[in-house]
Each structure stands twice: as structure tokens, then as C-alpha cells.
Amino acid sequence: MTVSARRSGVCLLALAAVLSLQPARAQESPTPPVAAPAAAAVEAQAKRPAITSFTLENGLQVVVLPDRRAPVVTQMIWYKVGSADEERGQSGIAHFLEHLMFKGTRNHPAGEFSGAVAAIGGEENAFTSYDYTAYYQQVPVEALERMMGFEADRMENLVLTDEVVLPERNVILEERGMRIDNEPGAQLGEAIDAALFQNSPYGTPVIGWRGEMEKLSRDDAIRFYDKYYTPNNATLLIAGDVDAEAVRGMAERTFGQVKRRAEPGPRLRPQEPAPLAAREVSLSDARVTQPSVQTVYLAPSEMNGKPGEAEALDLLADILGGGTTSRLYRALVVEKGLAAGTGAYYQGTAIDDGQFITYATPRGEATLADVETATEEEVARLLRDGVTAEELEAAKNRVRKALIYLADSQTAMARRYGAALSIGQTIDEVDSWPARIEAVTVDQVNAVAREVLQAKRSVTGRLLPGGLSDEADAKAPAGSPAAAGIPADPNSPPAPVGDTRS
Template identity: 45%
Template sequence: MVVLPSSRAPIVTQLVVYKVGSADEVPGKTGLAHFLEHMMFKGTDTVAPSEFSRVVSKNGGRDNAYTTYDSTGYYQTVSPERLELVMRMEADRMANLRTTEKELVPERQVVLEERRMRIDNSPSALLDEVVNERLYGRGQPYGMPISGTVADVEALTLADLRDFYRQHYMPNNAILIVGGDTTAEQVRALAEKYYGAIPARPVAPRRRPDHGAADLPQTVSRADPRVIEPRWSRHYLAPSFSKGESQYAYALQVLAQLLGGTETSRLWRALVVDSKRALSAWAGYRPNSLGLASFEVGVHPASSVTMADVESAVAAELSRLIDGGVSTDELERAQNQLLAAAIYSQDSLQSGPRIFGGALSTGSTVADVAAWPERISAVRPDEVVAAARHVCQPQRLVTSLLTPPPGSR
């Protein structure tokens, strides 16, 4: 249990994060975690189908849920006096979910429509699914789509959903995070009353390989008439806080920021401002992963620039950083930007709980979250260079090209 007291506004957010996500599925059963997320709103013996959200809304609150590779979260934002209400209802569906064929059939179409809207209608999202499959390996935990394949979702049964629910939905496989106008004592009393009454059950070990696909490097491409802005990007297998050479994780966060985190970053200045080769450029890295993570660099090329030119320009910037090092000034600027963003995120009653939920569901601790600013501030220039040298290697990358069809530009 984590409590994040804040008296800035008379509201509270409850977030329950289960330590299970799409990466805990098996080939042929993809989409289970996300489908079950939808079915969790379909009622219990005491709450009618779809009544959960209606009750929250009638009491002036908002609620929603999400599924990631490593976790599934359910949250409600309400006034403090309604915290007991939403905790009682959340505990009820943790233990007493009622799944029926009557509810499953129409919800399957909702899940498939959501996939069509978010993935099938987005050329970049479709390409990203292929990138993950090539980077981590076909049928591997992070190589399978979070929303599942259409064929798998169409074939999932009531028994599949019930089994997945029984295997993973229990208090000893969940994290309770409450932020807002309350106290640890008040939350603990409610948690013991509602979640404490639910029996614990054995939890199976979670599997995550310590390697990516065996046939790297690879290049994947998608030519799609819906593409307006072409995109060149490269994903490198990278350590996370939990897997691989995790000593590089903090330096990789700083590297992503100074390389492509803002419009003052190296890639932006070199490709957008100085050479006019790109419309935008970025880098990204998220170390909260139970398995290996990925480090991404990407560019939207200018209209007259080829993908080969972009690739050469990015490679030149990476070589310049690895061979020439990082200055103290740009290191401190990147660190300050990261620290400022973390401070701003505390203003949101959703961001704070989500940060803790993502960390605690992937092996980090409350102490790790608290120590993050100090560890980011302690990163040295030579550590950033060492992290870049470790990750930016050809045997650990997938390059992706997103373009309009030939002749359409």
C-alpha cells in the first residue's frame, strides 16, 4: 500500500495495479489481459453490469482502466468521503467478478473496435507492433501486441477469461495506491476492511527472457497511403531497472533527454535547426519494465531528405557523443529537465499514483522511487557515454521506415 497525501484539492484517487499484463500471456491467447480489463466492468453479484462506472459518476467521480505489458490498473477519482465507496466496489470485483456469455459477446466487439481505432487505423501503431515482434522475438512476452491479434481475441472464451482472472486477480498480486486529501491511517483502515478480507492465493512466477530476438539487426518498413509525415526510427534493446545491465538505466534516462528529449537536445539542434534535414527528432527510454526495455531514436525527415541521409546523420550524432563525450553543462541541463518534469508530475493525482504503480509492478520499491532524483543527479558524463556505447550496437537494433507509397510524395 502506498499513500500520497495532498491537501491541494478535496479529492482522492484510488489506483489498484495488478502485477499482470499482456506480456504474461502465451501465444494463441493474446489480448487476454486487455479483454479482462474490459470485463471487470461487467458486474458482480451486488453490482449490475456497467453499474460500477455509473455509481462513480453519480457520486461526482471519474474512473477508467489501462493495460500495459507488465501491469493492469484500475483507478477512480472521487471526493474523500467517497473513497470507502470505491474501495468497497473495487474489492468486490477483485473477488467476485461475474462473467457471462451475455456480456462477453458484445464486449468482444468493443475490444476489437478499440483495436481498429487505436492500431489498425494508425500506420505507425501497426509498424510499431512489427518492430516489437522483431526486436524481442515472435511469441515472446514483449513481441506480442497488448491488444492481442484479431484472430486471438475472436477465439478467446469465457473459460480463458475466468482462468486468467483466478490466476492473477488477488490482493497479494495487487498494489493499492491512494493519492489526495486523505491520510495513511484512513487508507489503511479501509484497505484492511475491504481488501484484507479477501483470501490470498498462490501466484505463479512471471517469465521474461534476458535476451531479444536472435536475428538482429533487422529493418522493417511500411508504405501506407495514410502516411502524411514519413518517419525513420531505430529501437535498441536496452536494460531496464529489473533486467540486463541495469547499472546503465539512470544514465540511459539522461542520455535520452540530452540526445532527443527537447528542442534544445543534440538531435533536434543538429537535424532540425542546423542542417534542416528534419521536421522533428526525438529519443526515448523507459526503464520500468520487468524484462528488457528499448531505447529509441527517431526522426521525421524534411521533404527533400532521404531515409539514408537521416540514418547517416543520426549515426554521426551518436558517434560524436560516444567519441567526443558529454559536457558538464549539457549533462546538468538534461538532469534538471528530468527533475523538473518529475516535480511537475506530482501536481497530478493521476501521475503520482501511476509512477508508483509502474515501478512497484515491475520490481522496483518505494525506496527506489524516492531515491530516483538523487540517482539521476549523480549520473556522470562518462556514465552517459558508457551507457550509449553499451546500447547503441548493431546486434541489438531494429530500424523502421514509415513512408507513403512510392510516387505519392
């Protein structure tokens, strides 16, 4: 099972690659016309088998994504509930229930479902985020209906006794100890989120605060399960070598038998006030071997932003820090030789606010203060001079390529649609995203950069080796690749903290 700290969803493209883009001052010259690769991408999209969507009588939406390349199918069930929907004081219950869903039901004892997946060489997992919880299996296509039967069964027949719940509570507490309490980077991430989101539930970690996790009970789990794990609060994604009508029949025979048992209601959460002051958090720990700095800006998401803002932020992230041709990489790694790694990315697949992040780690004799200052200078230059039409077209071209690669992964495609539908988007909105990216102008990128990349909207987090409290002293440790001047992979930003079911 995976718990995503921060947002499990980066904007749609980030399921395939981390995008970044930078703003440039308003340009007199227009954006170049759409290049040949765009036409090729549109043609490739048109050749894909049509996506089918229908809704069962109990309210379950079913989406079929045909993929005829191999006799394999991916089933994903997405529940429209995540940690941001938890009652105050019960942080971690969404992730806790994700764990409990792998226990027994009235019809199948614990381990039978997972054993059936393993016996046919399949894969399974689950993940919890702020805005959704999802479960998936990838199996030979002939096993699909059996998997649908298992998944439908645990939607309504989960057995939750103290003998099941209390030992699993210890498991999630141990998980928090391993993945958060023993990981300085994860602890810093929690502190950054808590400082950035002062009122939103996004400031509470997905895995939960330890003191609240320790109090989660069987009654809490049952109440959460009964309210949210109902077919009218879920979306079933089937991707693979399947026929839509065949899937319809299987869905009606399995999920269609599950009764609608609750009405979760609208997802209304506390909203962030307008930010007024830049914030800073630092963590020094003896376990830190590589200092780093990241600045996280409160940004509009795909759902609460104005039309075109999320697309412009995706492209901005690519221009600013999306790889070896980005501004940050060229300036900090190539030209100045200060950083072992640097970049930027945008996390915008969210119901409420999103995030725009820059990050850097020093190399050689450079200090954390050096790379932080250099990053700030590049951001200031971008805001002053703006992005160019050429930069924007190059970023769009990288987006086109990433979408092509995304389509190569059956699971990634299902995740792309599942995440979007779970936050309230439609299939048409997912499908029109490439066209919306193509429509982004230089002026839009520059405008969103000026709006988002303001110090008062940011939290800067610094991770320091033990014994250091001053970033001016933090350098790459002697003997490390960074100290030797070997750049890190520019496409590997600090990974969101997670818990992975093994």
C-alpha cells in the same frame, strides 16, 4: 481503458516528461558539483508528507500518498499481471479481462460502478501493459470508501457468462481494427516490436494478435481472473487528502474482506538472446501523409540492468533528443533544416528488457534517407566524442524540474509508484531515484551509450506514403507544415499505440 503498445512505462521521469540523453567520450574534467536547483528539489521532497505502506492479512499491499492541496483522492489498484504473463496462444487476454472488469458483479449490475463515479463528477479509467494492469478513479475524498467497496467487489465477484464475454470480445476486435489495423503507424510499431523481441513476450502486442483474440473464451477469461485477480497479487495506491490510519480502516472493511484465492507464482518469461544483426522493417501505405523513421535499440531496464544503467540511459536520452537544446534537434532542425521533428527517449520501466528510441520526420525537400543519415551521424559523433560534463549537468537540471512538475499531479505520482511496485521495485527505490540520477557520471553515460547504441541491437522502422518503397523518395507532402519548414513539437515523439476506454 488503455492498452499500451510497447512499454506503458517509460522510466519514472517519463511519466512527467520524455527524457533523453546523449553519451560523450570520457571527459577529463569532473562533472560539475550539484547546483542549487538540486538542493531545492531535495528540500521540496523532504517537505512532502510521508508515504505510508502496509499489507493486509490477505496479502494486498496498500500505499498512501498524502496530498493536502484539494479535497480530492485518487484510488488505483494495480495487478501484477500484463500481456507478457499470458499463456502462449492467448494473446490479448489481459486486455480482454480489463474490459470485462467493467461488467457487472454479483452485488452490482453492469454500469452501476461507472455511474456512481460519473454522478459525483469523478473520473475513471484503466490500462493494460506488458507488466501490469491498473484501474483508477479520481473522486471527492468523502466518496473514497464507497469507491474502495466497488473496486474490492469486482476483485472477487465478477460475473462472466457467455452473454457478457462474447459481445465484449467483439468490442476488443473492433478496437484492434480501429487502433491497429487501420493505423499504419501502429502496424509498423507491431512489426518493430516483433523484430526487436525475437523470444521475449514483449514482441507480442498488448492488444493481441487478431487470430488469437478471436478464439478467447469465457473459460479463458475466468481462468485468467481466478489466477491473477487476487489481493496478494495487487497493490492499492491511495493518493490525496487522506489520513493513513483512516485509509487503513477503510481498506480493512473493503479489500480486507476479499479472500486470497490463488498464488500466481514467480514471473518467469523467455529471455532475449544476445542480438547479432541489425534489422529493418518498412511499411508503405496510402494513408501515410508524413514519412518517418525510428530506430529502436534493445536496452537494459530498471530491473535487469546493472546499477546506474537505467539512470544513465534516461540522461542519455535527454542529451541526445530531449527537446530543443538536444543534439538531434540542434543538428537536424536548427543547423541543417532537414527535420520537422526529431528526438530520443528511453522506456525502461519493465521487468525484462527496455528500449531506447530515436525518431525523425523530414521537412521541405529533405528525404527520409536524409534525416536517417543525419541521425546516424549524430549518434556516431556522440559515440566518438562522448557527452560533456556541461551537457550532463543540464540534463540533470531538466530531470529535477520534471520531478517537481510530476509532483503537481496526484494521478501521475500514483502512477509513478504503482508502475514501479508492479515490476518489483520498492518505495525506497522510487524515492532514491533523484539521488541516483545526481550520482550519474559522464563516464557512465558514455559507457552505456557504447553498450546500447550498437546497430546489431537495433531495428529501424520506416513509415512511407503509399506507392513508395524507397526512403530516398519519401518527403514531407506538399502543403504540409513540414513541407513549409515548420518544425513539429520536439517533445512529441510517436505516441505508443493504445486503446482508450471512452
